[in-house]
Amino acid sequence: MSTAHTNYQELKNALKCFFSVEEQMYLIPILLSWAGNAEKAMFWFNHQKIPAFGGQTAKLVCENGNQTLFMEYIHSAELGGYA
Numbered sequence: 001m002s003t004a005h006t007n008y009q010e011l012k013n014a015l016k017c018f019f020s021v022e023e024q025m026y027l028i029p030i031l032l033s034w035a036g037n038a039e040k041a042m043f044w045f046n047h048q049k050i051p052a053f054g055g056q057t058a059k060l061v062c063e064n065g066n067q068t069l070f071m072e073y074i075h076s077a078e079l080g081g082y083a
Contacts, residue, residue, distance in 0.1 A: 007038035014045060018062040023071060030078055 011031070015024045028041075035041035049055040052073055053066075061070045 004038065007042060011038045011042050011045070014042060014059070018067050019071075023067075027071075027074060030074060 011028065012024065015027060019027060031041040031045070032038060035044050045058045047057060049057060050061070050073070053061050053069075056064075058070060061067075
């Protein structure tokens with residue numbers, strides 16, 4: 001199994017803890033597009049502090065039960081809103 005495939009699976013597994021299959025199908029292509037690859041998307045999800053969430057990471061936002069707010073944030077950023 002290639003590293004790229006492994007990284008993609010890790011991203012998918014991280015997201016499935018918080019999001020439905022439909023939400024994952026929306027999020028994964030966006031995160032891959034923005035980050036460039038699955039490894040960078042995983043790093044962003046786990047480590048990048050998001051100013052809109054008071055410096056919390058995406059993972060922490062989701063762990064705190066705010067998946068809906070995170071989805072709204074991604075949707076807004078996708079449409080050109082402040083990220």
